Amino acid sequence: MSDSPVTAGSVTTMEHEAHNPALLHHFSDAQQQKNAASLGMWLFLVTEIMFFGGMFCAYLVYRVAHFNSFAAASQQLSIGMGAFNTAVLIVSSVTVVLAVKAAEAGKRKLLVGYLVVTVLLGMTFLVVKGFEYREKFERHHVPGPTFKFTDTFDDNGKQIPVNPKEAELFFSLYFAMTGMHALHMIIGCGLFSVLAIFAWKGHYSPGYFTPIENAGLYWHLVDIIWIYLFPLLYLISRHS
Amino acid sequence: MSKFLPLWPDSASTMSGQVDALYIYLLLVAGIMTALIFISVTVLAIKYRRVAGREATQIEGSTILEIGWSIIPFFVMLTFFIWGAVIYFKERTPPADSTEVYVVAKQWMWKIEHMEGQREINELHVPVGQNVKLIMTSQDVIHSFFVPAFRIKQDVLPGRYTTLWFKATVPGRYHLFCAEYCGTMHSGMGGDIVVMEPQDYAQWMAGGATAPLQETGKELFAQLGCATCHRFDVQGRGPNLTAIYNKPVLLEDGRTVIADENYVRESILNPTAKIVSGFKPVMPTFQGIVTDEQLNALVAYVKSLAQPTPGSAGLQNQPAASPDQPQNMQVQ
Amino acid sequence: MASTAVTANQAPKLNYLNNGHSLKSWLLTTDHKRIAILYLISVTTFFFLGGFFAMLIRLELLTPQGDLMQADTYNKVFTMHGMIMVFFFLIPVVPAVLGNFLVPLMIGAKDLAFPRINLLSWYLYVVGGLLISHVMLTGGVDTGWTFYSPFSTEYTNTKIVEAGLAAFVAGFSSIFTGLNFIVTIHRMRAPGLTWNRLPLFIWANYATSIIMILGTPVVAITIILVAVERLFHLGIFDPRLGGDPLLFQHLFWFYSHPAVYIMILPSMGVISELITCFSRKRVFGYNFIALSSIAIAVIGFLVWAHHMFVAGISLYAAMIFSFLTFFVGVPSAVKVFNWTATLYKGSITYATPMLYAFGFMGLFTIGGLTGLFLATLGIDVHVTDTYFVVAHFHYVMVGGVLMGYLGGMHFWWPKISGRMYPEGWAKLSALLVFVGFNLTFFPQFILGYVGMPRRYWQYPPEFQVLNVLSTAGSSVLAMGYLLPMIYFLWSLKYGPIAEANPWHAAGLEWKTTSPPPTFNFDETPVVTWEAYNYDEIPDKELEAPVVR
Structure with missing residues (x-):
């Protein structure tokens, strides 16, 4: 998302040493450019928060309105897979931090390595998510004409009053929220793959690694959104 | 209401006079404010037009003036708020002795059902001087029950009831409009509120009623x-x-x-x-x-x-x- | 970019306009000034398209019967009018045209912080525009620009998803513009240009950008939810499936109320520039005008449910939102008072931009005050969803935004084009706009109070006279809008060459040549003066032909 100078294809590594070719003409110095890119990224993250905020708002409204059905529907999600994915994402955030450190230290191979691991972790998340979605299809938990919801007993065998329509609404929100999150994960994986290639080609130096930093910020945000999604979707019925 | 150039709507409920009074108050305040701005701008623009040899005098501003023209309008607006809220509260609180009428809206008609079992479409007959509470719902999209002569309006939602009440004061036939856009014939989804003298109403009610x-x-x-x-x-x-x-x-x-x-x-x-x-x-x-x-x-x-x-x-x-x-x- | 060099020395100094003539040099430009021109062309196109739909509406309403077109056609026409005017004209017009051109110039920067994202914004706008044109040509939408559920999600069979996508894409154009402005204003100011030396136009655009980045994503997700609900029959807003249609209205107005401040704030910024220049004065109460913009942006986010007083929200929610709405009236009033006070002891010339500024003050005063009527609960119940509301928001949106925009276009036209416009014709058009506007929209206040609901294709016959007046006014208004289009184009070739600073105005944008060079300034200016230092610009320069 940052206005990174990735298209400067003709620039050779030699010139990198001479002056900073990454400095765009309209900035007065590299520090100004870095500050601008960083502020721009933070603002973009704000828009992302507002974007997901709309869905969180819808979720909260309906959770309060249809508490029982939401609790019952929530129990049908796989906490195991959700927790595994949470762990995967937390680890991937660590590897992103390490990648930024490596870029700062100018360790090119290490940087590429961490970026690749991050992408792999991201893909692991998506694959697990895919299995979860498949399970939902198999159990007719996908909203639509085939939707069925018959699980109206909690773990203690106590009957929960459930309206299938409301359970369907829960799954609508589940798919909308996790789907939008997964889309952001896919974008993030693509972003890091491109950055890994550029890093391999030596585009970044200790003096210039803003794209890595900004992509890292993006990845952390996507992580944090999951950190909220996991308890709200998977764990809400576990408090009693 | 003039049929050629209506400048003011009919006034036919206990609420309409109250809303009109507040409206006139707002018109007065707004009129004074508009006149103040228009006259100041005109006078200043003419008085301080550019004349050779006279330079502008630079003035930074005045905190006292700023505070003044922030706080005074705010307190004037508070009077709008309080008066408006009082009327709104009355409009939203049906008296306990209201006659109830059920309203079902659908694209594009109003179906009315009286407690006595009388049904009507796109017409609502009510007696003068009786509190009437409408219990409304929609079969499809959002509609809005709007009677300009009574100064009342309430959206009618699918899946739940909304209510509205009024007490008609003048016999006659008044427009009923749908005020929330609801599709193709939104502008055709209207009808009449027929306000009758109690004896006429009783006579009307006696004809053709089914079970309550x-x-x-x-x-x-x-x-x-x-x-x-x-x-x-x-x-x-x-x-x-x-x-x-x-x-x-x-x-x-x-x-x-x-x-x-x-x-x-x-x-x-x-x-x-x-x-x-x-x-x-x-x-x-x-x-x-x-x-x-x-x-x-x-x-x-x-x-x-x-x-x-x-x-x-x-x-x-x-x-x-x-x-x-x-x-x-x-x-x- | 320098590939197509200017041939001879007698040509004027190399500027952003003659620096490259190929189509590519325009379509792939990252120069904020060229992007502003691209926006100017596209926004103007959509304005006349939206205006065409407006004329169709007014023609249909000449008679009480629906006789010019079918009811469905009429519904599509007013929906297209609303969508085009809101998403493709009013929201981008001042920030994307004047803001794009002026923000870097006014703060002494070479460009916006992210020039390529700026170009991307324009392309997103164009993609959105093409999508809405596609919708228009292949059947249209009939929900009104508000897309209220469940009509939009279940009942209409028109192209909701495509139209929503158009608004979604245009929304991202606006998000990126806002993001670019905030970063630019924070990071790219010239040395010495502190926050309290910034022109008020910059403050206004800063406040606007805050709303753009905070509000637009919410409407984006709302549109997605509507589309998903429509495509897959999820029950997010449909009451039959457990959803709540009021949630849609809350999410929609959470953006769409602040969006009206996206429209009006930049125009207010323009007015501050015009009034100071043509009164030769430092603005009265600089800090208060600057902070009132921020206050409007912040409070504007707390008042959205005043659109829903009769929608079925609780009594107490309605009271709270009514109360909060009056708070937003204060900073708006503060601006008008300060502008009026700026005139005091000034040295006022009646150039066209100033006439527009006067027009703005008058129309915005009426628009703002009638907004207070709508914030007042007891009155709102009667007049909401009637022509009173239509008149109110046209006074603010058209009377306010367009007056500011046209005033600004005349003021900065010499800077943008390097040519002067014909002053006589311009004054005539300003007069036509003012008279035509009032004739069009004032009768609608009366229509609303006597009870004519909005979005009506046919109406009871007693409303006809007022509707005829309104239609008559709209034809005058249309002429007022066509005229500038003609003489601006004319002036490109035949207008007198503009000097660097034809108005002897303060502000960094006047310290460079007209039109400016590609990188705006030959050397980065260093600011050592306060904004609007008209006392330091000698009066004898005013002998120059300001009033013709």
Whole structure:
């Protein structure tokens, strides 16, 4: 998302040493450019928060309105897979931090390595998510004409009053929220793959690694959104 | 109201005069403010037009003026707020002695049902001097019940009741409009409010009425087998519905709600939403089984149980619906 | 970019306009000034398209019967009018045209912080525009620009998803513009240009950008939810599936109320520039005008449910939102008072931009005050969803935004084009706009109070006279809008060459040549003066032909 100078294809590594070719003409110095890119990224993250905020708002409204059905529907999600994915994402955030450190230290191979691991972790998340979605299809938990919801007993065998329509609404929100999150994960994986290639080609130096930093910020945000999604979707019925 | 160039709407309810008074107050304040700005700008623009040899005098500003022209308008606006809120509060609080009328909106007509069983389409007959409360719902999209001569308006939503009340003061025929855009014939979804003298109204009401609404509801109550669980003699599987209307109800999850029209409606369509304390969620939904009109009749019936009338007292001996008829009572 | 060099020395100094003539040099430009021109062309196109639909509406309403077109056609026409004017004209017009051109110039920067994202914004706008044109040509939408559920999600069979996508894409154009402005204003100011030396136009655009990045994503997700609900029949807003249609209205107005401040704030910024220049004065109460913009942006987010007083929200929610709404009236009033006070002891010339500024003050005063009527609960119940509301928001949106925009276009036209416009014709058009506007929209206040609902294709016959007046006014208004289009184009070739600073105005944008060079300034300016230092610009320069 940052206005990174990735298209400067003709620039050779030699010139990198001479002056900073990454400095765009309209900035007065590299520090100004870095500050601008960083502020721009933070603002973009704000828009992302507002974007997901709309869905969180819808979720909260309906959770309060249809508490029982939401609790019952929530129990049908796989906490195991959700927790595994949470762990995967937390680890991937660590590897992103390490990648930024490596870029700062100018360790090119290490940087590429961490970026690749991050992408792999991201893909692991998506694959697990895919299995979860498949399970939902198999159990007719996908909203639509085939939707069925018959699980109206909690773990203690106590009957929960459930309206299938409301359970369907829960799954609508589940798919909308996790789907939008997964889309952001896919974008993030693509972003890091491109950055890994550029890093391999030596585009970044200790003096210039803003794209890595900004992509890292993006990845952390996507992580944090999951950190909220996991308890709200998977764990809400576990408090009693 | 002039038919050629109407500048002011008809005034035909107890509310219209109050709204007009506030409107005139606002017009006065707004008029004074507009005149103040227009005159100041004009006078200053002419007085300080550019003349050779006279330079502008630079003035930074004045904190006192700024505070003044922030706070004074704010207090003036507070008077708008308070007066407006008082009127709104009255508009939203139907008096207890109101006659109730059920309204079902659909693309693109208004279906009206009086408690006496009279039905009308795109017309509502009401007597002068009687508080009338409209209990409204929509079969499809959002509509809005708007009577300019009464200065009232309320959106009509699918899936729930909204209410509106008025007391007509002048006999006549007044426009009823749909004010919330609802599709192709939105502008055709209108009709008339016919305000009549009480004796004319009684005469109109006497012609062609069917059974009163709560009687229809009572029959439905029996037909649908509600009475098998909601018994009036002993404790059934469902709560006893005598005198629950407008009373607080303790729910299974510890909350307390008022059993108003929307609660009764919700309990029929979505029984598991708010389970009464001590009962099990065994009632099936009647969504798709009862129409909005039938639902209105059922609600009217449940409400009538709360009034100590001979009609409802007789119910206690009413036999329950025949038990051998399959009644769809399992959780689906 | 320098590939197509200017041939001879007698040509004027190399500037952003003659620096490259190929189509590519325009379509792939990252120069904020060229992007502003691209926006100017596209926004103007959509303005006349939206205006065409407006004329169709007014023609249909000449008679009480629906006789010019079918009801469905009429519904599509007013929906397209609303969508085009809101998403493709009013929201981008001042920030994307004047803001794009002026923000870097006014703060002494070479460009916006992210020039390529700026170009991307324009392309997103164009993609959105193509999508809405596609919708228009292949059947249209009939929900009104508000997309209220469940009509939009279940009942209409028109192209909701495509139209929503158009608004979604245009929304991202606006998000990126806002993001670019905030970063630019924070990071790219010239040395010495502190926050309290910034022109008020910059403050206004800063406040606007805050709303753009905070509000637009919410409407984006709302549109997605509507589309998903429509495509897959999820029950997010449909009451039959357990959803709540009021949630849609809350989410929609959470953006769409602040969006009206996206429209009006930049125009207010323009007015501050015009009034100071043509009164030769430092603005009265600089800090208060600057902070009132921020206050409007912040409070504007707390008042959305005043659109829903009769929608079925609770009594107490309505009272709270009514109360909060009056707070937003204060900073708006503060601006008008300060502008009026700026005139005091000034040295006022009646150049066209100033006439527009006067027009703005008058129309915005009426628009703002009638907004207070709508914030007042007891009145709102009667007049909401009637022509009173239509008149109110046209006074703010058209009377306010367009007056500011046209005033600004005349003021900065010499800077943008390097040519002067014909002053006589310009004054005539300003007069036509003012008279035509009032004739069009003032009768609608009366229509609303006597009870004519909005979005009506046919109406009771007693409303006809007022509707005829309104239609008559709209034809005058249309002429007022066509005229500038003609003489601006004319002036490109035949207008007198503009000097660097024809108005002897303060502000960094006047310290460079007209039109400016590609990188704006030959050397980065260093600011040592306060904003609007008109006392330091000698009056004798005013002998120059300001009034013709």
